[in-house]
Amino acid sequence: MTASSIEIAQAAELRPITRIAESLGIPEDAVEQYGRYKAKVSLGHLAGLADRSGQAQGKLVLVTAVSPTPAGEGKTTTTVGLGDALTRIGERAMICLREPALGPVFGMKGGATGGGYAQIVPMEDINLHFTGDFSAIGVATNLLAALIDNHIHQGNALGIDLRRITWRRVLDVNDRALRDIVVGLGGTGNGYPREAGFDIVVASEVMAIFCLATSIADLKQRLGEIVVAYRHDRTPVRARDLDAHGAMTAILRDALAPNLVQTLEHTPAFVHGGPFANIAHGCNSVLATQSALKLADYVVTEAGFGADLGAEKFVDILCRTSGLRPAAAVIVATVRALKYHGGVEVADLATEDVDAVRRGAVNLRRHLSTVRDVFGLPAVVAINHRAEDTPAELAAVEEAARAEGVEAVVARHFAEGGAGAEALARVVVELCAEPSTLRFTYPDDASLWDKMTAIATRIYGAGEITASSAVRAQIRRLQDDGYGTLPVCVAKTQYSFSTDANLRGAPTGHSVDIREVRLAAGAGFVIMVCGGIMTMPGLPATPAAASIDVDAEGRIVGLF
Missing domain, CATH: 3.10.410.10 (Formyltetrahydrofolate synthetase, domain 3)
Structure with missing residues (x-):
């Protein structure tokens, strides 16, 4: 019987996080431990990092994907596998990932730590609460909401128009019943009745700010700029007008330090921040990525969902504002995704259908065009191998990529760990040596x-x-x-x-x-x-929460 991802993670021999930090040249006094296997690295140490021996900083590799099936196509798994493979071929590599959100963990998607033998660990800790960053983001967001309502209750000196309050509360659980609510019921002592609503934490502006801020000072300035409401004359009311940004910064101060963990093969990983890419900008924190580039020669990061969402926002929002520039892109594709886009239903994806793969390759071609022709990035297709893939189907994907002048590499990291992605790693190193000039989809001065x-x-x-x-x-x-x-x-x-x-x-x-x-x-x-996208998702008919439990020995089971 094949071991599940959580069983593989729980059987792994982890190194103390101080050893992982030491491998990066991070001293023990710059590491704030959360148990033995996870830690935060102090902002003071990261701010003082100099480029190693005067060398240029590391190469940034962006992992994106085709349009996913409802089950996802393994971007995180590929990011981890590629990071491990780069280490195996002798490169100094790091991984930068987003933190999992509890909504998907308990909903349909499950966890976000990779899978099989390409995972970041400790898997259960990272998927459930981790170091408390999302809790801090939720509290800061809801504090601002409470201050708005309290200000109006206490006389509304700012003249806020009750009909034009735009700030929403948040919760890190999928709950459709809270999308639109009425607050302030129960009499004058409870405030004033008004319509309001909840978003999921990862869709909040505070989450986006958290991931884009480059320092405590930048974080505080950005929080102060949040527009929470409008007056009757349509002038904006900002968080700083409520004197909220200082307290919000205090709540987020410790959370802003990036979280350090490791892969199953002990490759260092920063896991920090977690905005959704179909709602927000979908990238891990700028602080983590910028710091990793000073600590490693290759930094592998991912953007959420397909290249049309995650990679577009990575380029047009994050790169535009942070100055980060990917050296190459990896487009993750699976045989089942291309069959799905070729018209095969989910229940039949395990059945061989080479013609459907060829029909569905139109989706891959569109994403390749976006990455290469619009953004100007060298690219490789990583075929995230699954056990049911047939040689003919894999050949069809390789053929489709070749027709676009791009190499496709079958990567078996899920089953084999970093060893299964060494061929992919070598291609990535070659691509990173090619000259490239990042291009944006639109100019700054466009309307x-x-x-x-x-x-x-x-x-x-x-x-x-x-x-x-x-x-x-x-x-x-x-x-x-x-x-x-x-x-x-x-x-x-x-x-x-x-x-x-x-x-x-x-x-x-x-x-x-x-x-x-x-x-x-x-x-x-x-x-x-x-379209119909929601900033507070709902739970599916059979939520993943129904299978998550704790056994008699205290071990968490059912996570995936």
């Missing part, structure tokens, strides 16, 4: 409408974007108020290039409707909510 149009037409293959008159007016108002220079963060389904999750392959000529617009002034982007 918000034109930026959204560029993403929809150049990345999604859409024919047009649409919006109601009210949404158009809101976009014009943001433009006139000086927010037109900000990048656009699109919230839409991850399962399709369109806003229809059931439209597979690589549709063209479709319409992208902007349902809602949100300003994230502290994070530094404007969110365009498209």
Whole structure:
């Protein structure tokens, strides 16, 4: 019987986290331990890092993917496997990943620590609470919400229009019942009744700020810029107007230090921050990535979901604002994903169907075009091997990549660990030696409408974007108020290039409707909510929580 991912993780022999830190040249007094196998690295030490021996800092490798099936295609597993493989071939490598959110852990997706023999550990700790970063982000967000309501209850000196409060509370659990609520019921002592709502923690602006901030001072400044409401004259009310940003920074101070863990093969990994890529910008913290690039020769990081969402936001938001520049990109594909995009239903994906793989390769080609032709990055396709893949199906994927002038490498890291991805690692090293110039999807000075149009037409293959008159007016108002220079963060389904999750392959000529617009002034982007995407997900018919338990010896079981 094949061991499950959690069984493999629990059987692993971990090294004390101080030894992992030592391998990076991080002294013990810069390590704040959370038990034996996880720690935070002090911001003071990271701020003082100099480029090693005057050498240029490490090469950044971006892992992205085709449009996923509902089960996901193994980006995190591939990121971990590639990091281990780079170490195995003699390179000094690190991994940078997002922290798992409890919503997906207890919902449909499960954990986010990789799988099989390509995992970060301790798996249970990382998936459940970890070092408390998400709790801190939730408390900071909800403190601001409480201060808004208290300010109005105490006389509303700022003149906040009760109809135009935009700040929402958060919870790190999928709960559809809290999407839209009424607060303040029960009499005058409980405040004033008004409509409100909850988002999931990973969709909050505080999470985005947390991941984009480069220092405590930057964090505090960004938190102060959060627009929480508007007055009757439509002027904005910011967190700093409520004197909230200082206390919020105090809550987040310790959380801002990156978390250090290891892979099953002891490759160091920073796991820090966790915004969703179909709702937020979907990348781990800038602090963690910038620090890793000063500690290692190769840093492997991932962007959420497919290249149309995660990689686009990595480039157009994170790279634009942070100065980070990937040297190469890895596009993860699976045989089952291409069969799915070729019209095969989920229940039949284990059955060989070479023609469906060839039909579904249109999805891979679109993502390759985005990464190479739009962003200008050298790319390789990593075929994340599964046991049911047949030689003919694998050959069909390789053929599709070759037709685009890109190499496809079968990677068996799930079953074999880093040894199964050594061929991929060697190709990545070669790609990183190639010259490249990162390009953005749109220029800074384009209007918000034109930026959204560029993403929809150049990345999604859409024919047009649409919006109601009210949404158009809101976009014009943001433009006139000086927010037109900000990048656009699109919230839409991850399962399709369109806003229809059931439209597979690589549709063209479709319409992208902007349902809602949100300003994230502290994070530094404007969110365009498209289609039916929700910022507070619901649980599936059979949540993963139903299988998670603790056995008689106190071991957690059922995580995946």
